[in-house]
Amino acid sequence: MLTNKTIIVTGVSSGIGQEVARQVKAAGGKVIGVDRNTPSVDVDAFHQVDLTDEAALDSLIETLKPLKADGLANIAGVPPTAPPEVVVTVNLVALKKLTLGLVDSLADNAAIVNLASLAGLGWEGEVTKIKAAADLTHSDVPAFCAEQGITKDISYFFTKQALVAWTHENRWTWRDRGIRMNAVSPGPVDTPILGDFLETLGERAEEDMRIMDRPGRPTDIAPVVTFLLSDGSVWLRGVNIACDGGMRAHIDATSNGLK
Numbered sequence: 099m100l101t102n103k104t105i106i107v108t109g110v111s112s113g114i115g116q117e118v119a120r121q122v123k124a125a126g127g128k129v130i131g132v133d134r135n136t137p138s139v140d141v142d143a144f145h146q147v148d149l150t151d152e153a154a155l156d157s158l159i160e161t162l163k164p165l166k167a168d169g170l171a172n173i174a175g176v177p178p179t180a181p182p183e184v185v186v187t188v189n190l191v192a193l194k195k196l197t198l199g200l201v202d203s204l205a206d207n208a209a210i211v212n213l214a215s216l217a218g219l220g221w222e223g224e225v226t227k228i229k230a231a232a233d234l235t236h237s238d239v240p241a242f243c244a245e246q247g248i249t250k251d252i253s254y255f256f257t258k259q260a261l262v263a264w265t266h267e268n269r270w271t272w273r274d275r276g277i278r279m280n281a282v283s284p285g286p287v288d289t290p291i292l293g294d295f296l297e298t299l300g301e302r303a304e305e306d307m308r309i310m311d312r313p314g315r316p317t318d319i320a321p322v323v324t325f326l327l328s329d330g331s332v333w334l335r336g337v338n339i340a341c342d343g344g345m346r347a348h349i350d351a352t353s354n355g356l357k
């Protein structure tokens with residue numbers, strides 16, 4: 099499915115990113131991993147970069163450009179227990195900077211996949227804040243968080259809402275080159291950060307876990323990411339795929355008076 103395709107995978111050293119790397123390799127692709135930690139999964143090249151470090155990210159972009167990659171899987175992310183400035187920087191600002199820095203150097207027909215979340219639900223109600231965040235740089239983040247009231251309670255939700263919105267906005271941005279952007283939104287997934295989500299979200303998460311038959315696994319999410327990286331998904335543009343054991347459908351149905 100990904101024979102001879104070169105795919106850049108951020109967050110490659112744990113959880114969903116690690117499993118995506120495994121499945122991209124199994125599908126015949128080459129994996130160029132990016133993470134702050136060393137991976138234990140097999141990759142074709144690895145760049146150890148902390149995405150909060152703007153200079154290191156600039157240099158990563160220059161290093162990756164000559165690859166003319168066929169895919170970029172933006173999977174690195176931090177949970178809501180991290181300081182809000184770090185959440186906004188890693189989950190949104192660095193992700194956008196890496197993507198926009200690389201997009202002109204990607205191969206024609208390349209696929210960009212953003213790891214969003216069920217937490218991105220309700221982005222339509224946050225458009226003012228999302229617009230205010232449109233052109234943020236790393237150094238703008240502390241002032242932005244202070245001005246817009248991006249506290250620990252909402253930082254993670256805000257970044258995923260903004261990411262879903264950005265994916266929709268970019269449905270046709272690079273259409274003349276066949277480059278497409280899509281997103282995947284998991285519900286709770288059993289990775290090292292699941293405990294952080296449960297701790298932050300409290301009762302709301304407990305209720306989700308009660309309704310769900312089980313939490314997701316990286317092996318539930320990675321095939322969807324791999325599909326979005328493949329040529330089989332060329333007609334998908336700017337979509338956000340809920341991969342959550344039915345949680346999104348449950349919320350949509352019950353909030354509209356259906357069973």
Ligand SMILES: NC(=O)c1ccc[n+]([C@@H]2O[C@H](COP(=O)([O-])OP(=O)(O)OC[C@H]3O[C@@H](n4cnc5c(N)ncnc54)[C@H](O)[C@@H]3O)[C@@H](O)[C@H]2O)c1
Nearest residue numbers: 109111112113114133134148149174175215284286287289
């Ligand atoms: N686990 C869940 O319940 C869940 C649910 C929905 C969405 N997600 C999203 O899935 C993505 C992957 O999460 P996961 O559950 O696999 O978590 P994880 O902690 O297992 O993996 C995240 C990876 O990102 C890397 N990373 C974090 N900050 C970084 C930084 N500053 N620089 C470089 N690398 C950095 C980590 O080192 C780690 O390898 C995240 O974007 C997360 O928000 C997770």
